[in-house]
Amino acid sequence: MTELSGKDSHEWQITGMDCAACARKIQTAVERLPGVSGVDITLLSEHLRLDLAPQTTAPAQIERAVQSLGYQISATTTAKTDDYDSHGDHEPHSHADLPTDVRWYHTAKARLVLFSGVLLAAAQIAKWTVLADHAAWGFILACLIGLLPVARKALAALRAGMPFTIEMLMTIAATGALVIGAAEEAALVVFLFAVGELLEGVATNMARDGIRALAKLVPATALLEHDGHSHEVAAETLRPGQIIQVRPGDRLAVDGEIISGSSGIDESAVTGESIPVTKGPGAAVLAGTINTEAVLRVRVAKASADSTLARIAQMVAEAEAARAPTERFIDRFSRWYMPAIVAVALLVALLPPLAMGADWGTWTYRALALLLIGCPCALVISVPAAIAAALSTGARHGLLIKGGAVIEAMSSLHTVALDKTGTLTEGRPVVTDTLPAAGIAAQDLLQFAASVEAGSTHPLAMAIVAQAKADAVPLLPSTEARAFPGKGVEAMIAGARLHVGVADAALPAVAQLQAEGKTVVQITRDGAALGLIALRDEPRAEAAEALQQLQSLGLQAVMLTGDNPGAAKAVATRLGITAEAGLLPEGKIAAIQKLAAAGGVMMVGDGINDAPALRQANVGVAMGAGTDVALETADAAILRNKLTDLPAMIRLSRAAMTNVRQNVVIALGLKAVFLVTTVLGLTGLWIAVLADTGATVLVTLNAMRLLARDPRKQA
Structure with a gap:
């Protein structure tokens, strides 16, 4: 709480x-x-x-x-109250018939369908024999037995202030059919309704399996080292700092760090990448991944409930609440649809007999059939079923999308804007040139820069620190470190304020280096220049292919970078993409706003420095292999850190919205057809039931097709 x-x-x-x-x-x-x-x-x-x-x-x-x-x-977030038993006063034939560990044919609902079906069949057989005079009682009995739990739910809903429910409409329709002497059809209608409800439960349960599968990827136990030996403990009891053993073939129960051993790690559960990655001491490993080769000793980094995979599963489940605009519209529409159908049914029952002297029984029968078309179940489930299937499919392939609203926005994009460093490029620049000012040694310049940048996660900073480490240059103690987004970093070292930031492009040396496609930073001490360091980052191997796929999807791609025009042009030319360079964070926001004038804009970045632009875009996508930043920032994340997953995510979103449109057509189309045929007397009660429950099952099964889709395959 x-x-x-x-x-x-x-x-x-x-x-x-x-x-x-x-x-x-x-x-x-x-x-x-x-x-x-x-x-x-x-x-x-x-x-x-x-x-x-x-x-x-x-x-x-x-x-x-x-x-x-x-x-x-x-x-789930508070303890259960003690003043009642959550299972004790449950209705005998409630909806709670499909727990995950019970087969559908073992449920109370299935037994009810079987029993009422046997009674219906017996009555039908009696009708064809010498017992024909008594067959009506068999149909009445079958109807009443099947209708009893439905009527109980209808009354419960009525007491809660909900008169317009499918159970109430079914109760009225079946009772009315009995009153006008249509006992056989009333029994058939109740039986088909029960079968439809059972199929709805089975289909919905199957749709939920995609979400449940994520949670099941984490083992319930782990081998904990303690006092020189290991023993099995519940995964949920593990705490950061403890040491566990992971044998070949075992799944990791928690996120951690390898402290001894080297082995291939299958990360397909998190990133969707099926080829194992070899990892050794110091490497991070994630819960749900599989150790394929040798025994590993792993230090626990996070509790089981806080693991990357657990958070992905939670986000996928919670993403259902981020409803798409289409879903919200359908929800509003469905709120008046059922009362409207009830009003139409009432008019059908009264107007023809009163105005034209038509037969009361005929038009009452047609009105009862209309009532059964009044439930919008198929229409309401048409969107969330497709969205949930798409979210689950995306998560299995390392594509984390945070809700239906994101899917709908992603399906109608016009432009994709991409950051350069870490997105279009590997994000691992290397130092290529060290140009100290007069009187400053190259090693001292590198030492000053690395000491200021120590602790920063920016790719350029990490490259400078890595070069200092490779050259065995020790870092100096620093204080008052501050970052200025888009401008640089400064800190106090040995009583002087050192700044590492954007170099002045007007300097001849800077212009020459930038013309070679390099990024140049300038180091100053109390405002005095100490020298320049140049770095270069190479495009990702898959970047050109990803951009080609975006173009084939009809999308315009543009690079937005804070880097210098020379470095941006070098990368843009190799990839065949337009670029805007030298952009501060506010400049990227302005560029996003300008692009948005032509249609929906997606911004793709590293999730840290591009946060303002990610928020400004219609859809913000963070690159990152399961990092906290990738999971928390923006509207979606590419966990495998492969740029070709970006068009895959867009293809999945488009497929989901196509599925939604198909479902809406199925739901409304069947309703419209049978609405007309019922009023004309061409179809009766049992067809009306199929129009409702049949449509619900159809749209759910259609949505489940998305679970088998591989978004990385181009159509």
């Missing part, structure tokens, strides 16, 4: 939501309680989050409200 602006934030896990209507009912029920705000319920990740004002509704009341609708609920 966390305190937020005087309100307590709570989170629960809910079991048994197998359709969009389930989530809608729960949200409506809890929103009516006093002091409740910020309700966020996600269908596929099965989470309920909300804020509670103090001294209003207790968490136990929230849980009872959800239970009264027939769902299981347990707190």
Whole structure:
């Protein structure tokens, strides 16, 4: 529980939501309680989050409200309350029939379908035999048995202030059919509804497997070293600093650092890269990756719950809450769709008999069939099912996308802006020239620069420090270190203020070096120039191919860099891309704003120095192999650190939105067709049921096709 602006934030896990209507009912029920705000319920990740004002509704009341609708609920951020059993007062045929460790055919819902199906078949057989006079009672019995749990849910929803639910419409339609003497069709309708609900649950559960698979990649135990021997412990008990052994074939349970041993590490679970990477002492390893060759001793860096893979799984699950604009529009549309259909059904039942003297039974039957078309389940699930499948697929391939809103924005881009250093280039520049001023030794110049840059994560700074280390140049102690984004770094050394920053391009030596495609930094002491250091960074091996793929997708690519025009031109010419150089952070923001005038803009950078531009763009993408920065910054991250994954991410987003459009057409198309045929009397009750539950199953299965997609393959 966390305190937020005087309100307590709570989170629960809910079991048994197998359709969009389930989530809608729960949200409506809890929103009516006093002091409740910020309700966020996600269908596929099965989470309920909300804020509670103090001294209003207790968490136990929230849980009872959800239970009264027939769902299981347990707190995930607070301890369970003791005043009730979260399983005790559950309805016998609730939606909570598909736990992850139980097959669908072992559930109570499956048993209900089987039993009512047998009764329906027996009644049908009786109709064809000498027992025909008694067959109607068999149909009535089959209808009532199948309708009982549906009616109970309808009444529970009605008590919670929700009269317009699919269960209520089904109850009215089936009861009405019995009243007008259509017992056989009423029984068939109830049976098909139960089958449809079962299929919805199975399909939704399969869609959730993509998210669950991420969590399952981390083993539950690890071999902990203790007092000269190792023993198995629960992974969740591991703490930073402890030493674990990882045998060949084992998955790492936590993020850590190798302290002895060398082996190939399969990182496909995190980055999607299937080729093992050889790592030895000092190398970082991530939870969920596989040790392929030799025994490793690893120092734990993070607790299991804080591992990179656990955070990726959490972000994928939470990303469902970042809904796409299309999904928000459909949600608003569906709120008046069901009441509108009920009004139409009422008019169909009353107007023809009253205005034209038509048969009451005929038009009542057609009105009842219309009621069954009034549930927008298929329409509401059409977007989140596709988005969740795309998010899960992306995570499996090292493409982390933070929500449906990002996917929708990414599918309609016009321009992709890319940083140079660390994005289009390897991000590992090397020192090529050291040009000290008169009276300054080259080694001293390197020592001053490295001492100021020590601790910085900027690629240029790391290159200077690495060169000093390679030349065995010791670093000097420094204080008051400060960074000026886009301008440089300064620190106090031996009582003097040293500055390492952008060199003056007007100097002949600087201009010459920049013309050679090098980046030049100038070192000053109390304002006096000490010399120049030049560095050069090479383009990524896959950069040209990535840019070609972006062009084939119809996207314009442009380089935005703070580097000098000479260095930028050298890289841009080799890659065939336009470039804007010498940009400070505010300059990149202005460039993004200018590009946005032509359409959606994506900014791709290293997630640190480009943060303002990443935020300014319609979509910000951070490069990084599973680092904290890559996970926390921007709207998406390329965990494999391969630039060709950028067009792959865009292809996945476009495929997801194509899938969404297909789903909306399926959902609305079937509804529209059967709305007309029902009013004309061409189709009846059982077809109306198929129009609802069948469409829900179809859109879910269509969305699941995204789970098998490889976004790196070009269509």
